[in-house]
Amino acid sequence: MFHSITELLMDYWRARRGGRPFPRRSDIEPSGFSQLASRVFLVQRLRGDVIFRIVGEEINELHGAQLKGQSLLGLWRAHHRPLLAIALDAALRGATPIVVVATAGEVRADAPQLELLFAPLLGPGGGADRFLGCCQPLDPAIAKPIGALSIARLDGVRLPAPVRPRLATLDGRRIA
Numbered sequence: 001m002f003h004s005i006t007e008l009l010m011d012y013w014r015a016r017r018g019g020r021p022f023p024r025r026s027d028i029e030p031s032g033f034s035q036l037a038s039r040v041f042l043v044q045r046l047r048g049d050v051i052f053r054i055v056g057e058e059i060n061e062l063h064g065a066q067l068k069g070q071s072l073l074g075l076w077r078a079h080h081r082p083l084l085a086i087a088l089d090a091a092l093r094g095a096t097p098i099v100v101v102a103t104a105g106e107v108r109a110d111a112p113q114l115e116l117l118f119a120p121l122l123g124p125g126g127g128a129d130r131f132l133g134c135c136q137p138l139d140p141a142i143a144k145p146i147g148a149l150s151i152a153r154l155d156g157v158r159l160p161a162p163v164r165p166r167l168a169t170l171d172g173r174r175i176a
Contacts (some may be wrong), residue, residue, distance in 0.1 A: 002099055002155075005036055006117045006138045013119040013132055021095035025130055043072050043118075045129045050088060060136050060162045062114075064145025072118055077106075077148045087154050090123060092120050092128040094156075101138075101153040104146035112139040113152060 002010070012033050016023035030037055042054040050072040060066055063075065073081045084100070089097035091098045097119040114137050121130040 003115050003136045005039055005134055006099060006101075006115055008135045009033055009036055009040065009117055009132070010119065013097065016162070022120055022122045022128055025124065027131055028121065036134060039134045041067075041133050041135065042121075043131050043133065044123065045088065045092065045131075048085075049073055050085070050131075053130075056135075060143055062135065062137065062142070062146055074148055077150050078111075080149070080151045083151055083154075088118060088131065091118055091131070091156075095120060095128070096156055099155040100151055101155070102149040103152050104142060104149065107150045107152050109122065111136065111150075111152075112142040114138060114142070114146075114149070 013023060014033070022071060025042075028042075029040040030040075033040060036056075038056040038058040040054075040056045041052060041059055043050045044053050052067045052070050052072060055067040055118075067075075073085060076084055087098055087100070090096075097117060100116045100118070102114045104114070105111055114135055116133060116135050118131040118133045120128050121128040121132055
């Protein structure tokens with residue numbers, strides 16, 4: 001179970017996706033999640049990096065900087081960046097959102113945690129190269145700015161598999 005903010009944005013992504021593997025960037029309307037807008041971001045995979053395109057105000061405040069145009073990977077500790085990049089690439093290939101539980105600083109039991117959703121989108125060129133996401137602090141007393149992030153846990157969000165008809169046979173004859 002994820003934070004209610006994460007669940008709301010995930011539900012919005014699923015609704016905009018319809019029967020397709022991904023929603024298009026043009027399918028995303030901020031009015032559809034206006035109550036979450038301050039915690040929402042849009043990033044684009046670009047030349048080996050992931051760049052912020054739209055950033056909610058609470059996320060900028062959390063990091064103590066304006067993040068638009070900045071690297072998402074740059075917010076993470078150096079040794080966590082490759083793992084996050086691999087997870088994001090897998091999410092794009094698999095058309096599956098991921099949720100990252102991160103800590104501010106090193107991974108410790110008492111470190112403040114955040115939950116980040118990355119839900120893949122198709123860009124205007126038709127390729128999967130963007131993410132609709134949100135960032136939700138799980139500790140209300142988190143100190144700002146939070147500093148470099150560490151991955152505490154990665155969760156792939158499994159979408160329901162389509163029902164596939166099966167053939168049944170009895171004594172070598174197809175019966176259904």
